[in-house]
Amino acid sequence: MFVLIFYFRVLIFKTTMSFLYPTFLFALFAVFIPVIIHLFNFRTHKTVYFSNVQFLKNVKQETKSKSNLKHLLILLMRILAISAIVFAFAQPFIPSGNQKTKPRENKVGIYIDNSFSSEAESKYGKILEIEKKKALEIANAYPEDSKFLFLTNDFKIKHQHLVSKEQFKDFVLETKTSPVFRNTSSLVSKMKTLFTANRKNKYSVYIISDFQKSSSDIEKIKNDSSENIIFVPILAEKTANLFIDSVWFENPYRPINQNDEINVKLINTGDEVYTQMPLKLFINNQLKSTGSFNIEAHSQTLEKINFTNNNTGTVNGRIEISDFPITYDNSFYFNYNLNDTNKILIIRENNTTNKFINSVFLNLNYASLKTVSINDIQNLNFNNYNVIISDGLKQINEKLKENLLNFTHDGGILIVFPVINCNTESYNKFFNEAELNFITGFDTSKIDADRINYNNEILKNVFKKKEQNLDMPVFLKRIIFSDQTNIDEEVLLYSEKNDKLITSGTYGNGKIFTFAQAADETYGNLVYHPLWVSLLYNMAFYNTSGKNIYYTIGTDFVIHVNNKKSASDNIFHILNKDKNIDIIPQFSNTEAYDYRLFINHMIQKAGYYNIVLNNKPVKGISLNYNRRESNLEHYTYKELKNYTSDFSEKNISIMNAEKELSKETVLNQNQGIRLYKLFLLLALLFIALEILLIKLLN
Template identity: 25%
Template structure:
């Protein structure tokens, strides 16, 4: 035990005062005994012994009071084995999760930690505490560092090595579990003193947006339901989830979230516009800023560019499907006179294969499908070179010699092709009859004859092949109820199962193929008056961009032609999903985790006071004066009790 004010021990000379008082108050007197009270002598002797003991106890309590009080004035302290270093590295975790708000607080974790850093710089000007953020950038006092929206983890050892400070680290963080788990090798290194400054006494209320998609697309370019999978990382959490578009509420649902996935659905009003719809999913939970919103872009179904190449005369049934329909941008042409180099501008192509079709034309049709277009092939009676069908993946195509029409079997409703085609799958369907022209061995039959031979097959993912002409001479298929839904399903089959698009800021590449950006076009991203041109590369007939780390914030970005500023769509960017999925270590859990490591100090109370107390004690030792003051007061209390109750 050491003393800051050892000169106070001169005051111990005052201990003579209570001794003098004791001796003066109880000096001897001459005693005279009278015969009539002699019988009381024995009783008086007993009382005198009691009074003597009482006075001695009073003297002892006074001496103890003065002794303890003087020691208190000398400011005793115990030296600590661990010392707070004069040179330290402070690291502020500026990942998005530090925008949570600790319980009973109005500031975010990041703001509270920066407040501690500011007070440290004011209180300990003699210490060299270098403060950086989790990306290695210097943090200046009284300037809150910017949140790195794409940051989900960081390496403490690397950050310390870049600053050439290897002995003491002060970590200001919300202590998501990956922060500790990813850096356990450093935290277990007993040569490094580490001070952890946490904030959470309880697990913060965070929301995880798991997945969003459109359910029950009808094939008619309408969106029935927006489905949302969401859950909570903090147990039960009652909240409202809303959908907002252009600052207007589209839908709202009250829900109690838990750690298992909750599925919600919202009906969306249909809008007749070619532009993407930008929707914000929002929870009313206010304890976190970084995960209570989620941005999605909903692609509106554009008119499908459709081309019908007929052999001799256009089929009125096929023409009626597409012409005069706002869902389709429809063109038709005689296949014998068409310039096949113009196919790339179309999305959906129905081609009747005639006898005059050249091998080169068939190759260009094949190339159209390879570039992502949907191709429907219908053989005409005069199409004789069946070997050419091998270009489309058709194996062993042969002509069939059947003079009578044969009934088709009912569809296999388990085939994904028929999802959302028929509302009532148990309803009996009047199946068409047909006289097949050709047969083949390979393909996924969508509609078959009773003998199992194909009427309509998917020979490749986006190539469909009929086995006969769709004329009255060969089939009544165009007059049946399944004609329109089957053709519409083929037309929209390559447009994707879901038109919901969203991306995360930690993604390396973002595929923008769904925006149909032509090859060679340079795009830029624009948001709130700011624009940048990201690194980009071609991907087939689409485009991919590289998200610049730490430069973008969550929200909507217009995807523009860098030269003409024409807009292709909206890019919805969100905080990394992993940042929301990670759990948190509370103060109690950190204490348990590092209970056997003297090199790791966990500050047990949020705020500056406890950290300041730890630094003071580390530099100046553990103060004992308060304990001696308590002992002095207890001695004074003992004197009062002795005087009052000792008889």
Template identity: 30%
Template sequence: MHFQHPELLYALFLLIIPLIVHLFRLRRFQKEDFTNVKFLKKVIQETRKSSRLKKFLILITRLLLLTCLILAFAQPFIPASNKAMSETKTLIYLDNSFSMQAGDGQSSIFQRAVTQLLENLDEQSDYALFTNNAEYFNRSVSELKEELQDINFTDEKADFREIKLKAENYFKDYPASEKEFVMISDFAVSLNLPDDLKNKDLNYHLVNNTAGEIINISLDSAFISNTNPETLSLNIRLSSNNAENRPVTVSVRDGEKLLGRNTVQFEENDKAEINFRLQNQAVENGRIEIEDSGLRYDNVLYFNIADRQAVKVVIISNAQDDFLERIYNEPEFETVVYEASQIDFNQLNSANLIVLNEVEQLASSLTNNLTNAQSNGASLLIIPSEQVFSYEQLLNGLGFSSFSQKITSERLITNIEYDHPLLEGVFEDRTENFEYPKVLTSFNLQVANAVLRYEDNQPFLAESNSAYLFTAPLNSENSNFKNSPLIVPVFYQIGLEALKRNQLYYQTNSENKIDIPVELGKDQVLHLTNPESDLIPQQQNYSNRVELNTANLPLKAGNYEVSGNNSRFGNLSFNYDRQESDLQSMDISGVNGVSIHDSVDEYFSEANAASQINALWKWFVIFALIFLAIEMLLIKFLK
């Protein structure tokens, strides 16, 4: 038994006072003489015996009465467990990832968890809470309840190591004898929860919020498979976590305008693909939709198809060959050709790609202009002549080493770096055995990021900061590379990379580098706007384009307008990744060192029971009244 005010127990020493009063019999008796002494003797003896018993019983009842009163004021209690006697700090992790949208159709498991938290948070207790993307520390319970109702789902995912580190850092600032860490989640596989969570300083409580078996259909991706001047093919891929699915209706819209609608049936591998033939024109606010009662976030896929911008190509050539013009032709490219002695340098400043084709002598003015154009965002493609002495300054300025050795023997081009960003996704198959092109005269390059290599592993085509360098002339007398099947995809990709075309959509919460072909003033910036937000991404202004970087930008899925200086420059679309659509949860029943609860209500019920104390002061007040009544009865009726 414990006491809330144990200092009052010193009052028990006052019980000695009635003992002294009764033991010393302080009351004085007066003698009276009577005639029949013999008779009176007998009566006096009997009266004295009865009086002694009565006084003894009254003494006991008074001592018990005072004892009960003193104990009642000391407020005794019996704790339900050791936790009830300890200072407790509770930290709650509430998973607000998209997988928590799963539910029974009327409410999601996330909404149920929030509702139960609102019902169980006690104003007298101390709580803190954090989610995947926010912290709610140093709040009163009333403030915490208000903020709980405003928490939304996020595409940010939390790993258990991050969650644990955040909890440990929090408890460092709040020392308490009992540290309760409550994790409310569906415990998706991506959480990476370990099998053993034994911790002497931290009490783990896992609240496993699940919605049973949920069938979820997801819009995974969309892409354009082929185009022509009149039409384009929009392919859409879907997935499901259940093999027995009914046909799903897929709708494609541009704003409120319906572009197409069709149904698709899932295959045995729970995958499906559908194709829409659309007119080859701009789609500014594209939206692909399905109806599904599983997760909501993956039922919509935003996209946009922009008007194609021609890549501006400037070719400086002394070679008597037009193969570059045949590759860089309309409508994808807008090409102009100059001889080395007749260059319009103003065109270099506005070009996206500058090609230097076997120019024998580079003037210093041309070298400086090429270096400046490259630093302003233009891509450079250099095909050297056999006389490379004047190339040293330009190569060093672009990040290449100088040509180290001239090779006059035949060399085969045998190695393709398929994983290089220039060629990534260009080839469907990685062919190892093909008709190798060759060169007769070439040069070695000491340090280079190679795209194509010779058989001796020396680079044939190298890349450095959007500058591309061949290590051999490509004229017909020196090489048959122009007849190789590699020439078109390599040169075509270099041209397309010079002006990054906007994709159908980008992922939120990731770093995307997007080129906007616009010329802005020095202090002007581009905005990403929609009816709900106005964001300013990181951006770098070049002479003929602006490069946007969406890293660390709080984007939500949707269509955004690119604008600046009261002008509109197109649209961009963003979507959440689909990792949450899998709905695979861990089996946490085998995790050691934790308490597992089926609901938030169950956790709080057990926590309240463990911290409960049984107050006993009322019982001692009742006993005091009983002893008072006994004393009154003794005084009145006992003779």
């Protein structure tokens, strides 16, 4: 019996054969019935007399040979007929690809990759149109009562339930390109979730995509015997693309009426070398700077664009290149906020000015200084200032502590200069609540600064290179701080004993810079050192509002908005009047005045947007398309087949979609090559041969 099974599975098909109903194979025991019948011959014998014994001997030998051959041939035909019938009822099929099981025929999930890469051209036309055509061909291969689950990159609510074939076709025809980027594994996982929610345990999933290497994370697809996954690759003819990958500022501060510099990363994924390609910078829709760049094939380059900040308020920037036919990644939007005047409040024990601090800012027409005594701050609104400097205060009382913490949390810059023998208890209450290292003591011995943190954003561009024999500041007396490591604090300047001399910490949306001395010459020569001006200037003009100069469409991000007025009875709007877009985002405020806005894929067009509350703009943001889509390199059909074969434990197969997908092609791909008809024909053939043998041999 097992020899027969092995014969059918290996010798005939030369491949692995599976059965939909393998328990029917137990019926192969029925082949013993004809065997038993042929072992017992119940015919009656008649005595015949012969005069010649030699003639009898010859007749007996000839009759016995023919009878044995006849019985063996008939027995073989009956065994084969029974085996073929049993195999037919067991529903044999040859799986396609890594297919392990045959799922139900009328529960089908179809995904169309409608990301921006589907705008590229395939051998037979635009990829998205071919994908839609193949989706309809697959649907037409299934019975009319089949149920379909349709998905695109948008994960629209209306798509997330089973629909009829006609409604599925309507969904396909209305599909348009989307900026949302999805990984293959997340699509399969989403399909599983939706089928489970619809109480369907066995189903087929067709992934119709260009299978970019940046998104095809097949190794992350989880094994699941209930699903049959079929990849339908529609491949782009050309994968060359030149695009802007990202932009950023090295410095966190934006100088007014001075030279500024923005970095632009460009990537070329094609075979062509580009020279003297135009690169343009627009500020508030006006051309601000033009330049050019060169880039080799299959490489990337970093370009720097210099410009002068003449605008204040929300500054909208855009960088552009020219590249065809893929154009959605030729522009990159960004924005930042720039105050026309940086208002600096200096709080001292008395209202006399500090010449060492004032000398840094006095000659700047975009900086406004105000010095007040600690006794005169009761009527001051700290939110009217961008920077507060605590200069030599003996203590930080409870009211001042609350005001400083609120000011910093809302995005303000605080610079702290403690004094020797200050009230450490009051200072440490402030430092503890700000989650910074606290004061542990004072030291009046002379010590040299020893090490500069060149990687810190305040000092990163102060030095052209790391100096080996730099003349370092000398400290004659200083404050000693604790050495906690589990806090968000960075050291800018270390002493030769590895003590902290200048630190930078984050609190809420703002920054706190702390010195281990007062801004006074009696503490050492730091106030005369070249570092002094760079440190104070860069700290004061640190741009806390410029942490995110852009966001990426299709990703999960949170927009922080500081708003003093309660928004519980009001609604935030995100507007772009040019694109006629007005959405109402979800928001929450877990902390006072800090509102978190969630867009949740509601915006799908790149550009500038204003966040508005009570018809007043509160913040500007910029949105860009996901650059992972810009790398059009994809797996070929052969590469995809080899790639999936590395994960043979997954229930995945590949469908060649170059020709029209007929009903037979689709069902064979989904259900494997069905063999039950073949075995029925073989059963009839063996029965016919048995009848023929009986007649001929008789």
